[in-house]
Structures are given as C-alpha cells and as structure tokens.
Amino acid sequence: AQSVTQLGSHVSVSEGALVLLRCNYSSSVPPYLFWYVQYPNQGLQLLLKYTTGATLVKGINGFEAEFKKSETSFHLTKPSAHMSDAAEYFCAVSWGTSYDKVIFGPGTSLSVIP
Amino acid sequence: DARVTQTPRHKVTEMGQEVTMRCQPILGHNTVFWYRQTMMQGLELLAYFRNRAPLDDSGMPKDRFSAEMPDATLATLKIQPSEPRDSAVYFCASGRGTGAGEQYFGPGTRLTVT
Numbered sequence: 001a002q003s004v005t006q007l008g009s010h011v012s013v014s015e016g017a018l019v020l021l022r023c024n025y026s027s028s029v030p031p032y033l034f035w036y037v038q039y040p041n042q043g044l045q046l047l048l049k050y051t052t053g054a055t056l057v058k059g060i061n062g063f064e065a066e067f068k069k070s071e072t073s074f075h076l077t078k079p080s081a082h083m084s085d086a087a088e089y090f091c092a093v094s095w096g097t098s099y100d101k102v103i104f105g106p107g108t109s110l111s112v113i114p
Numbered sequence: 115d116a117r118v119t120q121t122p123r124h125k126v127t128e129m130g131q132e133v134t135m136r137c138q139p140i141l142g143h144n145t146v147f148w149y150r151q152t153m154m155q156g157l158e159l160l161a162y163f164r165n166r167a168p169l170d171d172s173g174m175p176k177d178r179f180s181a182e183m184p185d186a187t188l189a190t191l192k193i194q195p196s197e198p199r200d201s202a203v204y205f206c207a208s209g210r211g212t213g214a215g216e217q218y219f220g221p222g223t224r225l226t227v228t
Contacts, residue, residue, distance in 0.1 A: 043118070043205050043219030043221050044219045
C-alpha cells in the first residue's frame with residue numbers, strides 16, 4: 001500500500017539556518033510528490049511538486065525539494081530560514097494521470113527561533 | 115485571484131443538531147475533496163467528487179455524514195446528528211482533474227460540537 005512518512009513531527013531551526021524537512025514514501029508505481037504548507041488558521045497551499053523530469057524542483061518562498069527514487073525520498077530544504085517560514089508542512093503523494101487522490105503525510109511543524 | 119470559499123468559517127452547535135458546511139470550488143475545477151483535520155488524526159480524506167459524481171467516500175462515517183454536489187459551483191457536507199467527536203476543522207479543496215494531484219484548499223470551517 002502507498003504511504004507517506006515524515007520524520008520529526010516538530011523541527012526547530014534558528015533564523016538564517018538551513019531548513020531540512022524529511023519525507024519518505026512507499027509506492028509500487030512512479031509517484032507524483034508534493035509539499036504543502038499550512039499557516040495558522042489557514043488552508044493548505046502548494047509549495048512545490050514533482051511529476052516527471054528534473055528531480056530537483058523549486059517552489060515558492062525559496063524552498064526546493066529533490067526526488068531520490070533510490071531512497072524513496074522527497075526532502076524539503078531552504079538554505080536560510082525566515083521567521084515567516086514557521087508553519088506546518090505536509091508531504092503528499094499521488095499516482096498516475098487519472099488518479100486525483102492525494103495521500104498526505106502526518107505533517108511537520110516548523111518553528112523558527114530568532 | 116480565484117480561490118475556494120467555504121461557509122461558515124466557524125460553527126458552534128449542540129450535540130444532536132444538524133450541521134451543513136458549504137464549499138464553492140474554483141470555477142473550472144472538476145474535482146472536489148472534503149477533508150477533516152484534527153490534532154489526533156491529522157488530515158483525513160472524507161469524500162472525493164469528479165464532475166459532481168462521488169468517487170470515493172470511504173473515509174466518511176456513513177451513518178451521520180453525507181456529501182453532495184447539487185451543481186458545479188456548490189459542494190455540501192452535512193452531519194446529522196452531530197456529536198462532540200465531530201469537532202474539527204473541515205476543509206474543502208478543488209482541482210483541475212488533470213491527474214497531477216494539485217489541490218487548492220479553502221480556509222476551512224472550524225466546527226465545535228458541545
């Protein structure tokens with residue numbers, strides 16, 4: 001069965017430090033991979049996605065993620081954390097061109113320390 | 115700036131009462147999703163529509179929950195009768211149905227059942 005795991009339910013970084021949020025998936029077919037961000041009292045919004053092609057994808061707000069098939073991973077990074085990055089981050093996966101359902105991971109809460 | 119709208123944004127009701135939540139998907143989107151978010155369970159998919167037809171409602175308690183799309187501009191989620199364990203934030207999301215899995219979330223309805 002397909003699933004998504006996120007290592008660390010809570011991550012704290014200092015302002016200006018590297019942000020690394022981990023995501024691993026299990027899938028029997030090539031996946032589409034996503035990172036969504038949720039700010040307090042808001043819905044989720046798409047940060048970036050991987051479907052096919054280049055394995056390093058860039059998203060909004062300086063975030064990027066790399067699809068590593070051999071490691072079944074799609075970790076999210078940002079070189080320098082900003083206070084405004086504090087939010088909940090969800091990794092998600094879907095499959096195939098006719099399949100709209102998305103499986104979301106449990107989420108990682110990111111805190112940024114001044 | 116097209117966005118998904120949800121009403122009401124907040125709802126407080128007593129146990130046993132009927133609750134109806136409404137969602138207006140982005141014009142032109144043909145997939146609609148209902149999610150429930152709680153601290154304990156995270157983000158759960160309740161129901162999924164494509165072209166107004168329900169494709170998957172396996173995540174929804176059938177005895178008290180129902181979801182419909184009377185037309186392409188309105189999706190509803192109804193709980194009857196409501197129970198305290200239904201207290202959560204309910205999100206609606208819509209998508210283009212191209213199979214790439216990208217979803218656009220509304221701001222959510224925060225439901226409190228006392």
